[in-house]
Amino acid sequence: MELGRGKYDRLVFQKVGVIGAGTMGQGIAQTISQKGISVKILERSTKNLKIGLNELSLALDKEIERWGITESEKKAILSRIDGTVDLKEIKNVDMVVEAITENLSAKRELFKEIDKICPPETIFITNTSTLNISEIAEVTKRADKIIGMHFLTPVPKIPVVELIRGLKTSDETYLKVKKFAETLEKTAVEVYEYPGYVTTRVIIPLLNEAMHVLMEGVATAEGIDTAIKLGFNFNMGPLALADMMGLDVVMECMEALFKELGDLKYKPCPILRKLVREGHLGRKSGKGFFEYPKLQ
Amino acid sequence: MKILVVNCGSSTIKYQLIELETENALAKGKVERIGMEGAVLTHKPFDRDEIKIGAEIIDHSAGIEYVISILLSKNHGVIKRKEEIDAVGHRVVHGGETFSGSVLINDEVLKQIRACIEYAPLHNPHNLRGINACIKLLPDIQQVAVFDTAFHQKMPKVAYIYGIPYSLYKKYSVRRYGFHGTSHYYVANKAAELLKRDINELKIITCHLGNGCSITAVKKGESVDTSMGFTPLEGLIMGTRSGDIDPAVLLYIMSREELTMQQGNTLLNKHSGLLGISGISSDMRDLEEERENGNKMAVLAIDIFCYRIKKYIGAYFASLGGADSIVFTGGIGENSSLIRKLSLSNLECLGINIDDEKNESNSKEATIISKNNSKVTIFVIPTNEELVIAKETMKFINN
Numbered sequence: 001m002e003l004g005r006g007k008y009d010r011l012v013f014q015k016v017g018v019i020g021a022g023t024m025g026q027g028i029a030q031t032i033s034q035k036g037i038s039v040k041i042l043e044r045s046t047k048n049l050k051i052g053l054n055e056l057s058l059a060l061d062k063e064i065e066r067w068g069i070t071e072s073e074k075k076a077i078l079s080r081i082d083g084t085v086d087l088k089e090i091k092n093v094d095m096v097v098e099a100i101t102e103n104l105s106a107k108r109e110l111f112k113e114i115d116k117i118c119p120p121e122t123i124f125i126t127n128t129s130t131l132n133i134s135e136i137a138e139v140t141k142r143a144d145k146i147i148g149m150h151f152l153t154p155v156p157k158i159p160v161v162e163l164i165r166g167l168k169t170s171d172e173t174y175l176k177v178k179k180f181a182e183t184l185e186k187t188a189v190e191v192y193e194y195p196g197y198v199t200t201r202v203i204i205p206l207l208n209e210a211m212h213v214l215m216e217g218v219a220t221a222e223g224i225d226t227a228i229k230l231g232f233n234f235n236m237g238p239l240a241l242a243d244m245m246g247l248d249v250v251m252e253c254m255e256a257l258f259k260e261l262g263d264l265k266y267k268p269c270p271i272l273r274k275l276v277r278e279g280h281l282g283r284k285s286g287k288g289f290f291e292y293p294k295l296q
Numbered sequence: 297m298k299i300l301v302v303n304c305g306s307s308t309i310k311y312q313l314i315e316l317e318t319e320n321a322l323a324k325g326k327v328e329r330i331g332m333e334g335a336v337l338t339h340k341p342f343d344r345d346e347i348k349i350g351a352e353i354i355d356h357s358a359g360i361e362y363v364i365s366i367l368l369s370k371n372h373g374v375i376k377r378k379e380e381i382d383a384v385g386h387r388v389v390h391g392g393e394t395f396s397g398s399v400l401i402n403d404e405v406l407k408q409i410r411a412c413i414e415y416a417p418l419h420n421p422h423n424l425r426g427i428n429a430c431i432k433l434l435p436d437i438q439q440v441a442v443f444d445t446a447f448h449q450k451m452p453k454v455a456y457i458y459g460i461p462y463s464l465y466k467k468y469s470v471r472r473y474g475f476h477g478t479s480h481y482y483v484a485n486k487a488a489e490l491l492k493r494d495i496n497e498l499k500i501i502t503c504h505l506g507n508g509c510s511i512t513a514v515k516k517g518e519s520v521d522t523s524m525g526f527t528p529l530e531g532l533i534m535g536t537r538s539g540d541i542d543p544a545v546l547l548y549i550m551s552r553e554e555l556t557m558q559q560g561n562t563l564l565n566k567h568s569g570l571l572g573i574s575g576i577s578s579d580m581r582d583l584e585e586e587r588e589n590g591n592k593m594a595v596l597a598i599d600i601f602c603y604r605i606k607k608y609i610g611a612y613f614a615s616l617g618g619a620d621s622i623v624f625t626g627g628i629g630e631n632s633s634l635i636r637k638l639s640l641s642n643l644e645c646l647g648i649n650i651d652d653e654k655n656e657s658n659s660k661e662a663t664i665i666s667k668n669n670s671k672v673t674i675f676v677i678p679t680n681e682e683l684v685i686a687k688e689t690m691k692f693i694n695n
Contacts, residue, residue, distance in 0.1 A: 012331050012354045036307060038333050066555065067563035070536075080332075157556070 013037050013180055017090035019110065020099040021052025021083070023246065023284065024127055027155025028097055030056060031184050033080040034073075034156065040090055041083050049083045056081070063156075091117050095180065097149070099127040102252050107131065108139045115140035123173055125149045125180075129200040130256040133166030133193055143168035147177050150197060151186075153245060161186045162197045195260035196253070203241075204253045204266075210238035211269035214289070221289045239289035242272075243282030251276050297693070298322065298380055299686040300367075302360070303387040304426030306418070307331060309359045313367055313374060313381070314686040321682070322374040323367060327359040335359075339366050341374050356422070357429035364433060383438045384430050385689030387478070387681070388423045390416035391443030393469055396450065398688040401427060401439040409441060415473070415526075440689040447477030448512070448519040455521040455615070472530075474522035476504045476626075478681040480512040481519075483623045486677050488517075490662060491621065499616040501609055504679065505635065506626030509534045511605065513612035521615050523608055529564060532608065533601045535578035538568035540604070573597040580628045580635065587634075602638035609639070613646055619672055622648065625679040633658060636665065640674065647671025 014037060018029045021043040029039045043049035060074040069077070090096055096114060100106055107126060114124065123145045126136055137143040148164030161181050165174055174190075181188040191197040196204065210224050219227065225237020234241075242250050251268050258266035275281075275288060282288030297317065303310040312324040325339035325346075335353035340346040349366070353359045367373050367381075375381065386401070392412040399405050406427065413420045423441075430439055456472040457465060464470050480502045487502075488495035495517040503511045509532040512522040523531025523539075533539045541564070550560045571578035574597035576586055586594035613619055624636050633655045640650045649670035657663065659676075666674035 014331065014333060014354070036332050066553070066559050067567050068556075068559040069562065070566050073566075 013094050013183060015040065015093045017042065017093035017096040018099060019090070019096065019114070020101075021049055021056075022099065022101075023055075023153060024151060024155065025099040026052055026056040026059065027153060028099055028127065028151055029081050030060070030077060031151075031156045032097075033077045035183055035185075037080070037183075039081045040093055041081055042087060042090060043083070043085055046085055049085055053078075053081070053083050087113060088117055090114065091119070093118075093122065095123045095125065095177075097125045097127060099151075102128060102130065102249065102256070104131050104135060107136050111136055111146070112139045115142060121145070123147070123176060125177060127151055128164075130196050130253055130260070132195075133164050134168065137166045137168060144170040145173050147173050148193075149177060149181065149188075150199065152199060159186055160199075161188050162191045162199060163188045164191055164193055164197060166193060196257050200253050201257065204250060204257065207238045207242045207245075207250055208254055208266075208269050208272065211242070211271050214239065215269060215271045243288035243290055243292070245282070246284055247272060247276050247280065247282045247288050297382045297690060298375065299689050300381050300384045300430075301387070301682045301685045301689075302363075302384060302426050302430060303682075304356055304422045306422050309356060309363060309426060311363050312682045312686075314682060316686060316690055319683055324682075325363070325366070327353060327362060329353075330359050331355055337362050337366065339372055341372060344372070347372055355429075356425035357432060360426065360429040360433055378434060379436075381434065381437055383440060383689045383693045384434060385440050385442055385685040386423060386427050386430070387444070387685055388427075388441045389419035389444045389475070390473070391441075391445045391449075392473075393449070393471075395441070395443050395446055397446050398440055398442045398691070400692045401431070401441055405441065415469075438693060440685075440692050442478060442685045442688045444475045444477050445473045447481045448472075448474030448522050450518045451520060451522070458525075470526055472522070472525045474510065474512070474519065475524045475528045476508065476510045476512075477519065478684045479504045479625060479679040480510075480514065480522070482679055482681065482684045483625045483675075483677045484512075484514040484517065486662060487621050487623050487673075487675050490664070490675065490677075491673060493620075498621065499619045500621045500623060501612045501616070501619050502623045502625065503605060503609075503629055503639075504626040505532075505605075505624065505629035505632075507535050508537070509539075509605075509626070509628070511608045511612065513616050515616055521612060531604075533573075533597075533604050534569045535580075536566045536569045536571045538564045538572070570597045570601060573600060580632055584632065584634055598635070598638065602635060605635075605639040606641075606643070609643070609648075610646075619646075621673045621675060623675045623677050625677050630676055630678050631658065636674075636676070648674065650674055 016032050016037055016039055018025050018039055018041045021041050029041045033039050043052055060077060063069050064071060064074060098110060100110060120142060126148050128148050129150050133148045137146040146166055147169045150162040152158040163178060178188050213224055214221055221239050225239050228234055229237045251272050254266055254268040279285060280287045283292045286292050299314050299316060301312045301314060307330045309327040312321045314321050321342060323341045327337045329335040330353050335351055337349045338346060351362060353362060367375055388409055390412045392415055394408045409424055427439060483502050484500045485495060487500055488498055500514040502514060508528050510522055510524040511532060513520050529537050531539050546560055570583060574583055574593045576594055577583060583594045583598055587598055628635055636655055637650060640648050649667040651665055651667040654665040662675060662677040664673060665676055
């Protein structure tokens, strides 16, 4: 849909609220700040906030080591990111991006809260890979100003987002948020509200299938990843990708797809359940299908 | 006649209001942090103190609006009515192959400048924003675009075609463009004026050494070769840019370190040059200080910087068939006697004899720093791109 082309060309976003300082929240905050926009980032506890900001700082150091940014750019990025644990502080932002855990009731609870805090014109973006936007929107009085934007990890590097309209999302909201995505240099693909949209729906069963192949002893984890990586020109193999996404996240996605679509092909592989149960969540916990040196 | 000169960056607007009769700036200043929190306007009328004003400036249009109102303001202004501005001259970084000179802005020209965004994605869009804002706010005043690339557009083909398949030049216009054109043009002409000779009789090598560095061979007043290329990355060593490098080095490092295109790009543009070699700073003043303290990496970075300049001077001596004059300009060129001395050392064979005493004088004016018997006259000339833009702009107004 292309409405009023040009009307939103000069939109300026000066301050954006990001709720959640986990992996996604950190990446989203960094991406926004890199474009010169101020960010207010929110966590539940001071401890979590500190961990989140520290991880972000380490990620930026890593990017300096990889020649991607400079020391002064790191300073500038961090200087525009202001952390808080007080939800009320997001009332003055131009737009809110929610990036808390992928759980419908938690998201609904949060949206109900911020609906009371923010002025009625503020747009709320929910970063979700599987959930139903309309179900989140219905707890607020601004269903027309709620939209889904699915960022992929690592957020600063992946140049695409899925834009998901809920039943009541207005054209104006859609166009403004599309412009916001362009400001972040992300190509926006419009998708309709349907479990898993495009990216999750296609990639998650692929990862799950690789786990079955591993479980059935067809090849080693290294073997599977090498075959797929070189065979299909992927940047990384499916098991390494699952580790990077977080095995708990992969399992949540599988379960959501299974629940919504009811097809057995979406049943999480037992090996995935086992690793998650043991606390091996992939890169972030230091171990998944592969081992990773711990972040300080 | 009063010309407003405007130079827009991604979040900045630099401006000068120049009175052409006296060639003086009635006021100059800049707007910073456009579209961000804490935007600020710094303004200096020629006869009063500098002032700083914090304001919410959401875009370039709002920034230009502030600039115009401060120029008109009772306390800090220098004009009484908007109409006193005779014309606006805009600095535009890239004119591609379309513009070999300045041009009066109309819809067609705007379209062509937009088409050049592809070559200068970091600069042209902001230049355009400034132009559009001025058209909106000063609709009855003529606007002129002056291009950084224009002076180099008369380079001969042998100097601008790269040794890659010609089809890529035809397809994407990949070629040497060169930058800092306005500065090279200004100092070359100033040198001719100081030599009291017709520029058409002269061969001049101009060295613009600042944050970015480039060197140009000027013959009969025209650029015949220049060190920057398709982008401002080629040529001399710069603060954080590598300058000339074997292209295979980038491919090798990208493959060994598994870098993305963006990381490879930042490596050469922001982590290299003086900063990358020394590991200390991209600022020549810091390096000179460290060199004094005996820091070996500072010595190395400075030596490589100067050696590269010397190599280019030699090359341009050959392409010009000799040179009457060498000019230094830009922040480093105007202020660092050490860099000038090291770059020109042992070039007596080419008739280049620098006078150490004159070189050290560090005058703020245009100065000759060569010995009286030097075949090549060496100048230090403070550049003045704004004045060139103002004069270029005036040409269209008189017509």
